[in-house]
Every structure is written in C-alpha cells, then in structure tokens.
Amino acid sequence: RRRRDWARVGPRMAAYPGRLREYARYRTRVRRIEWGHVLVRAEGDGRVQSATIAACGPDWAPTGRERTFAVDAVCTAYGFLPSTDLARALGCELRGDAVAHDEDMATSVPGVFVAGEAAGVGGADLAGVEGELAGWMAGAHAHRGGGAHPDLPALRAGRAKLAGFAGILAELFDPRPGLAGLAAADTVVCRCEDVTQGEIDTAVARGASTMAALKVVTRCGQGPCQGRTCERLVAARLPEAPARYSTRAPARPIPLDVLIKAAE
Numbered sequence: 001r002r003r004r005d006w007a008r009v010g011p012r013m014a015a016y017p018g019r020l021r022e023y024a025r026y027r028t029r030v031r032r033i034e035w036g037h038v039l040v041r042a043e044g045d046g047r048v049q050s051a052t053i054a055a056c057g058p059d060w061a062p063t064g065r066e067r068t069f070a071v072d073a074v075c076t077a078y079g080f081l082p083s084t085d086l087a088r089a090l091g092c093e094l095r096g097d098a099v100a101h102d103e104d105m106a107t108s109v110p111g112v113f114v115a116g117e118a119a120g121v122g123g124a125d126l127a128g129v130e131g132e133l134a135g136w137m138a139g140a141h142a143h144r145g146g147g148a149h150p151d152l153p154a155l156r157a158g159r160a161k162l163a164g165f166a167g168i169l170a171e172l173f174d175p176r177p178g179l180a181g182l183a184a185a186d187t188v189v190c191r192c193e194d195v196t197q198g199e200i201d202t203a204v205a206r207g208a209s210t211m212a213a214l215k216v217v218t219r220c221g222q223g224p225c226q227g228r229t230c231e232r233l234v235a236a237r238l239p240e241a242p243a244r245y246s247t248r249a250p251a252r253p254i255p256l257d258v259l260i261k262a263a264e
Helices: 003-013 017-027 085-089 124-141 152-173 177-182 195-206 211-218 229-233 256-263
Strands: 039-043 050-056 060-069 188-190
Touching: 003 152, 017 195, 039 060, 060 177, 124 152, 188 229, 195 211, 211 229
Parallel strands: none
Antiparallel strands: 039 050, 050 060
C-alpha cells in the first residue's frame, strides 16, 4: 500500500484506538517498509535466495524499476477467502466472496444463519459477536430462544462497529486486478494438480467456458483442497464472471483414522 492510501482511511481509523495501538506495536518490530511496491519474483537454487520488488500503481500492477534483495525467506499474503462451502450447499446467496446476510445474520435461506469468516473476514472479535447474535436469532427462529436478548440493539451496534473496521482493512488490502499481470504461462495456478496458467488459457481458447469444463479438461480443482486455493485465480481466466466450482461433500477432507476413532 502507498502512504496516501493510509492517509485516506486515517480519519476512519481514529474510531478504533485499540487497533491503532496494536498497529503501533507492530511497527516497532519492523525495521523498514517499502511503500507502494509489489513482489514480482522470488528466486534461488533449492531455496529462496533473492526477492525482486517493483513500484506499483493503484491497481497494484508493477510500473517502476525493479530492485533485488538477498533474502532468507519470503512471506506473502494477498487477502483472505471466506469458507462458504456449507452455506453454498444449502443454497444461500453470496455477496462477493462471503455469504449474504442481514443485520441479524440471517441468510437468504429461511432458518439458516451465518457467523464468523463465512460472513466476511473480520477477525475473532467480530466472529464472536456475530456468533452470539446468530445464536440468539436462530434460537428465536426455532421458538427455543429462552427469551429476548437483554440488549439486542447494542449487540447489533457492536457488530456494525467491528464490521466497519473490517471494511477498512478490505479497502486497503483486498487484492487488486493488477496482480494478475504477474503470472506467466508457466506459473502454477492449481498447486494440487500442478496446472499452469498456460494450460488453463489453452483450454479456454479451445472452448472451455465454465469452471466445470476447466475442471474436466485440466483437473483444476480436483485436488485435496477442492479448488479453495485456485478458484479465484482460475475464474479470472474465464471471459465471464462470477464463476465458482460446484460444492460437494465432504466439505473438508477427513482422514479415515479420524472417522474410525469417532465411530469407536
């Protein structure tokens, strides 16, 4: 991010002094920041030995000269992706990457409520408040609520405030489209099945126009992660969006010994 991006959200950040103090503690441990740059390459023989960065524009596409540093490790993060598998399997509508919901955490499917990361990435504090709110409302829906919440408006207001901070972080750090330009034809997109961007583009050029077709032709999304890692990247190669893999059981792969122990 660029300094000007932080300056733009500064007034809204002032409403969260605790978060700002936490950020200040982090900064005391960071020796140097290269503002407005993106990682374009990591190279080495058997292990990473160098990393190359370049200045980027507002869409995060590299625009400036490159600089290379000798490094021992590289850590990258390009946003979070909510786990929506269960909600999608139940037919819940999505809003962007998260499950759509109202102020009481009710989804588009009557009787189905959502809380935590599936409702949008916002951290443990937000997830806790949403869980309490969704629990009360689900109980009321089932006529087993045990009475009204002692202060439902305050709970809703607390959730809205925490969600506001999550919105600021999303505005700052959600991946920008310019990052897509970093991938080359030999870049592995589906790591489970070792499928490259070139193979995906070739399949699209030959007529694969849906996620299901790409899965059949290239095996993208057929690995252990069931497409959770590559779904967004593969969808970006299709001419029409949004696109997703279909949901299927199991929602998460479970080792057989875990099932056996549970049965015993």
